[in-house]
Amino acid sequence: MNRHAKVSTRIGELTVVVSDGALIGVYFPHHWVKPTAETLGVEASDPLIDVVVEQLEEYFACERVTFDLPTQLHGDEFQRRVWTVLEEIPYGETTTYGEIAGRLGEPTHAAQAVGKAVGQNPLSIVIPCHRVIGKNGSLTGYAGGLKRKQFLLDLEQPVGARLF
Template identity: 35%
Template sequence: MELYYGEMESPVGELTIVSDSKKAVRIDYGSFAEIEDKLRHWSERYFDDPEFIQEPEKVDLAASELREYFQGERQDFTFDFAFYGTPFQQKVWQALYNKIPYGDTKTYKDIAQTINNPKAVRAVGGAVNKNPFSIVVPCHRVVGADGKLVGYGGGLDKKEFLLTLESE
């Protein structure tokens, strides 16, 4: 299976966007070289014999929409993407994408309640941590029960930047 990737600079550092040629399948912090092992490990779970090919034009739409987001010109993303994860993870990611509006925040408990599993707060945290679509699926909008910034795969500095960008 051929997977295509492109890299882009952003105000929160380099991003790598991966596509199966039809839909984006991941957006991660870091250059491909920095996260290659992570991407190979992940892709082997979901694709037969994955091969990564650098072809930025295959991810142009996603990159363009991300640039617009960082320029304050976009609040929603329209490019096609596909989730690869457990059914529970996919349910959590879909809730993040659909239920946390631009500029708003929710707690892990809020998300657990949204997916009709109010006791799954820790499991929600685990799924949020595995989010394959940095920025687009807004796990940066998930905060602790006390409203404080907690855990973010990209680092709390990036989370704070994104939340500040969305509040302006």
């Protein structure tokens, strides 16, 4: 049975969803692809939610650069391939939609399809879709909004380079 909890973080409220011992969702209040009532399940405590919250707090305190959580992703084959590439983007680095398309062996014009898959990532922050930017270095869409995306990118910079 799916369980969820709304948690307060440095970047606002997040909804954390777990199912059968795996994290299946981290959503912003105005997330582009909203979870269904079935995906959310019941609002209830769960030991895994506590672990997710702890790791998010460590990440926001710059004490964690990767997440060590059991996850279960639900998406089509192309989405899962894109999400796997997202997980490989190192902390503090960025890539572009076109570069991801290239890594997948897709033509560069597939960047738009990559962008759509990135936007459907159900594990915001944990699978670092905020590390994907436009080919000209510009910030592009983010389910949590561009201010949050910029905050996360700044958070991952060396201490002297942070803007906050």
